[in-house]
Amino acid sequence: MKNKIITANWKSNGDTNSLHNLLIPIIDFIKKKESMLKLIVVPPFVYLNQVHNIIINTNIMLGAQNVDIHSNGAFTGEISVDMLKDVHVCYVIIGHSERKIYHKESDLLISKKIQIVQNAKLIPIFCIGETEQDYKNGITNQICQKQIDSVFNVIGEKAFNNMIIAYEPVWAIGSGRTPSIDFIQDTCGHITDYILNIQNVKKKSFFIQYGGSVNESNIEKLSKVIEIDGFLIGSASLFISRFLKILTKYS
């Protein structure tokens, strides 16, 4: 049976009302549909508690968009992994390209965050992917390998067990453009083989999502990629009619 995991990354969007109004029909859909689909919703930090209270008693899971590497203490403005656990977070997006671009997060910091998250028994959604220039230069595989190597160097091969890896080409995020199906297939296949080789095993113990301009028009085509276990969706997950179409087509 193919894994189907959808993560809705709401980024820095929404408010108390709009997130409530978004979630109610999603919960209705998930309850009615006997589907193998697993759904993770990832609101901004300040709405985690509210969202938890709405999705409680459903099988929708809660994710966070970031975490600090420090535990509780004098780190003004930061959120620790203990706080995330306290508000029932199970997944944490780490290494998103927007955090690399706007907050200058390095591969080393990202690897440390993954370690913190795993030590707390939460599951990282580790974002990797190439810039447009890398894509044009034909070095996508090397870029993904470098990002994977950094995690391996800090945590070792066990890092990849049960992890979600999100292949998100930076140039596809929010642009309306996606790589070809063949390209996604080849890249995700390469990521899988590369990690299996590091682990020296044959069986995959991690999941791969694709992210970047996934929408209601391309979801059917994208879901044909056999290497993919699901999708990390940004803007299309903020509009209920679009998101329900995605869930319907993918279920």
Ligand SMILES: O=C(CO)COP(=O)(O)O
């Ligand atoms: O960055 C993304 C999800 O983390 C993708 O965003 P879009 O779906 O808006 O392209």
